[in-house]
Amino acid sequence: MARKFDLISELYERTCFAVTDNPVNWQSFLKTAGRNFRLRFDEQLLIYAQRPDVTAVLEIERWNG
Numbered sequence: 001m002a003r004k005f006d007l008i009s010e011l012y013e014r015t016c017f018a019v020t021d022n023p024v025n026w027q028s029f030l031k032t033a034g035r036n037f038r039l040r041f042d043e044q045l046l047i048y049a050q051r052p053d054v055t056a057v058l059e060i061e062r063w064n065g
Contacts, residue, residue, distance in 0.1 A: 012042065028052060029060035 019029045033044045036057045
């Protein structure tokens with residue numbers, strides 16, 4: 001489990017640096033975050049790192065409901 005946490009932490013740090021280092025990346029992140037505005041910042045950043053084109057994110061229970 002610690003290994004998974006380390007991988008997620010590394011992904012978060014790399015993405016945070018990439019987003020704040022480049023204005024184009026920042027704008028792209030804001031577009032993704034704007035479509036999922038109810039999520040916390042850290043969740044939005046990790047979603048952007050994995051799927052920057054995502055349009056809607058919900059818990060599995062809400063998708064199935």
